[in-house]
Amino acid sequence: MSHHLLTPFAAASAPECQALLPGLKLPNLQALLARLAEQPADRGDDHQLTPPHERALARALGLPVADGQIPWAAAQSEAPTVPQAWFSLCHYQVGMEQVTLLPGAQLVLDDADSHALFEAFEPLCAEDGLTLRRESATEWHASGEPLRGIACASLDRVSGRMVDAWLAESPANPAGARLLKRLQSEAQMLFYTHPAHDARTARGLLPVNGFWVHGAGALAAPPALAEAPDMPDTLRQAALRGDWAGWQQAWQALDAGEIAALLAAAQRGEPVTLTLCGERHARTWTTAPAGAFARLGRSIKHLFGTTPVSDTLKDL
Template sequence: MAPRPVVTCLLPGLFGPVPAGASGAVQDTGPYPNLQRLIALGRHRPAHSAPSSEALIARVGGINEPTGGLLASMLAERPGSRDAIHYRASPAHLQPDRDRLLLFAGELVRPDAADRQGIAERFNALYGDDGLWLTPAGDEWLLTAETPPGPNLPALAEVTGRYLDTALPGGSEFRRWRQILNETQMMLFDHPTNTQRARRGGLAINGLWFWDGGAVAGPLSAAFDRLIGDNPLLEAIGGLSGIGHQPLTALEAGPPMPGMRDLVVADGSEKALLGGDIAGWLEALQWVERDLAPLLTTWVRRHDAEILLHTGNGRAYRIHRANRWRFWHRPPRLADQLVEQ
């Protein structure tokens, strides 16, 4: 008998943390019977909380490389020496709140190709002589530093929705980071990119957040046979491990083959929550209800697949065909699964 396919499905942010009161919005836009049925078929097991898709991917894939170094491996030409450190450089929107600034990120501040190039050119003109370069990479940038400006700053998911002054670590070892962040804000204040974004009705990119730096990653061992999703880390991991990577739309092509180990990452919920976008989070939740949950249920019932579902909030669900006898198990209220901030 052929071994069953195993699909590890990561849905970071699906159940939060969400702003207080979001459970009411779920009740107003529900019901969500497909997702509730899928969860009801699963056997719950405790799992380590992971604050981001990056942390979830690293945990299930056994990857210990900084994501900056992973993404740097994708660049055909990298500025700096072989010993340079590469940091994620994520676009941010800093929103005034009285005399303080709240930091938001995610899909609402995603730059287009012209934004990425224009901001990189001005940054490099300002900092190139200091051994710092900004290079477009995916939907953000990489900051290459000949000499690290200081210890790593907190991960992006840990600072979004917070006041910038509380997100920035104190201490003299972070002084250079604080200087770069402040100067970057001033550089972006009147940048033509933001003029164009304002005309399109978009949020200004008036800050950058630098995080998870590391040297260029080397070859990785493969924990999966196939990677599916639009997260840029999957492409980098695929290139370093020699396994296939496909976009999320590849799910429509059909079920996994017997014995295959697939990793699926659908991070739309997380991207919305990084920007405090509850409407976008509800839209991602509805996509799971409409498209993903029925597909996974079909794979379990018709193709004997085993689904390992992780949402990053301390819960995991193991779903396989033997659980079909759990028809008596009452589907949980979706609002009860949410974790509030």
């Protein structure tokens, strides 16, 4: 049995997170990395549309990987060759010189408000050749030819950040990109004048005033998806909230839980894989070969000492 643990936001680029790394005590992670052999890393930068954990997950599943063009919506549908995308409802927080996106998870949006907004917005999409359906209160599914070739930033990239830096161009389909920007503008005006806006404001809730497009694309053929790795979400949730004390606590729990279990499996001789993802890079370690040369390499590694966990996490 093979075990693969994929960890999003094992580190983040925020200065508050970087300041915590030297004091982070993760003994099970340190012991596990000492037993495993590192594979070639997926190196990128903070400005790529697709974050490292989504690139790593797509590769593990066997999906095509291109920046801003991992077809998440199509991969989960019954007609994956049709261009599709997720429209995630959000709140655009407007400041003096910036617009920041707060995702639907922070909106406390119920089905009644979501359904009312959907009924108002769906005809506009239909006029432009897009079929829209509700998957949940905050996640709507769009499909149609205008989405083919669209590049868009992951919701994890833009959440809590200024949106201007993440409005991607789509050279393969500039007309489709213009259509989506127009629909986003129309949604802002429509949602602002909708009765749900004032009703939510009166209840002290953030109004829905837009949506974010992500996970767009189509597949050439129905995918034969591989088994998904285990992917704990606690570090990611804390990082997206900017809750760095919570992020530190989540790492302690992860080290005592999933990491300890992976270490125990490696000690039993079972094949294991660990992928740590930051906001730039994804680094992967797997069970080291059992041959004499590999044992010699591990002996040399132990002789000179292993890299501190903090240094490993800084290089994510």
